[in-house]
Amino acid sequence: MTPLPSLSLSTPSPSTCLWTPRGSPYPLTSLASGTCPSPSGPSIPWSRPPSCPDPPNKHIGGDHPDDCIFTYPTFRNGQGISIITFPSIAASLAESLDDGIVPDSVKNFPSSPQAPSHLQHKKAYTVKDIPGRGKGVILTRDAARHERMLTGHPVLLVRFDFLSSERFGSDLIQEMLEEAVSALPEETQKAIEGLARGKKGKQGWVADVIKTNGYGGMDVEGVGHIALFLDGSRVNHGCRPTVFWRYNAKTMTMEMVAVRDLKAGEEIVHTYIPLGYTLQERELMLKVWGFKCSCSLCSASPQETAASDDRRERLFEIHQTLTSATQEASLPRERIDAIVREASALIGLEGLDPLVEYMFVFARAYMSINEVALARKYTQLAEAKLRLYEGEDSANNSVPMQMLWRELKELEKEIDEDEW
């Protein structure tokens, strides 16, 4: 493992960003085009020169930059973070690393590492053994629908494709992952070690922890990463989830929001797979995770699971009916009203409130018959749900959401013009 040749503040070459000072004033576009913010001042956040080993199979994978290990041990009040990614991507995270970017509402949340100690004791949950599921997260008090239950910041952030990179090969991947952990503060290292379950794949225990406990789909500069949180990584899967998680990339904050009112003693579970499928479909999807689901829905009586499957199949049918009726404008208002009522009841019974997709379908069904007020109501509901369950940033940047608003505005304009 060879560290970068120098940690001097001389200007890096434009095609390789080695690091960037915190609070970089440079816009993201300059990073996307491969230009590095020039380091200024002594406040380079990484604790040591980023470690960039030479991949043994450099001929595999083309002419892209190689992944390095970047560690910032004081991240979020000393929790620390190690990142394995391309240098330009690490540089783009500089502003997010600064603890000052975290809003007070997150800083003062009881599970935040930045919370004052008297608040840290007020967590709404405890992590404990759950028969057949390893550890899990259990509520210690009642919670209201849409309340935040848990927040956290990653301790490890790893470029997804790095984990299967033939260019690096299993031995070097294992070595780099272990180095990334050992560069973190001791308490964080211990917490990560606590997630290990004894089995060891060919890339070692850290890769196993990341694959079992990591959160995928973390997009940084358009590149997929996987993140490891501490308490957040203990949350088990549930096919009727009690919480939904959202991630704010700018502040690197994951938050879990209650889907419904919850009682003390209930388990906090989120879904590892897309929502709303039947038992058989879920079993198939969960195969890649390598466990048999024992959540409350999967272990319910055969009658209960059959009734749940029927409701979920009916919801799919409604989706199809409304989608094709929208294309043909073939359903009268009363029929759409009845179907929307039925679907809303099914969503409630199955605990599928975060299925924003249905709000889109309802809005478009009403648009197809020029019922602008109702179309607007469901467009607004879709946006509110996106904000709640996926977070402000995702909602603001959601292309499907922007398309839905555009369709509604065009319809309103057409109707206005006809009335004149």
Ligand SMILES: C[S@@+](CC[C@H](N)C(=O)[O-])C[C@H]1O[C@@H](n2cnc3c(N)ncnc32)[C@H](O)[C@@H]1O
């Ligand atoms: C992200 S971890 C969750 C925390 C884990 N239970 C622990 O002790 O660290 C995912 C693993 O937990 C277990 N698990 C999660 N949800 C489960 C469920 N619904 N049924 C059975 N096992 C589950 C599986 O072993 C899975 O690979």
